[in-house]
Amino acid sequence: MRHGAAVRTSTSSQPATSSDARHRALAPRRKLREFEADGLVAHRPRRVPSRVEYGLTALGRSLSPVVEQLKAWGEYYRSSARESRASALPS
Incomplete structure (x- = not known):
């Protein structure tokens, strides 16, 4: 190039x-x-x-619980959103 x-x-x-x-x-x-x-x-x-x-570093590793909570929230939200979309679809 x-x-x-x-x-x-x-x-x-x-x-x-x-x-x-x-x-x-x-x-x-x-x-x-x-x-x-x-x-x-x-x-x-x-x-x-x-x-x-x-x-x-140790400081970076100290963020692990926060990151794990964000991951759990994302997984919950993803499954909740799928359920909402599925129930909103016309039969």
Whole structure:
């Protein structure tokens, strides 16, 4: 791909530039760096070049009960929504 070449995305009918694609590709890394700065994750460089492994810190692991509650709520909501949709369908 040439630098600055247009890339078509599925979310828009407008062409995106390669810098847009690069920005989207780097966004997860930026978020991980923010989590690292906040003390939620720690990175461990690996021997393989350009590879980094992230893991939860004690602070990050302390969020586990909250995440589990959100997961339970999502599962309940999903089944409740299915039941509601099923009962709303005409017979």
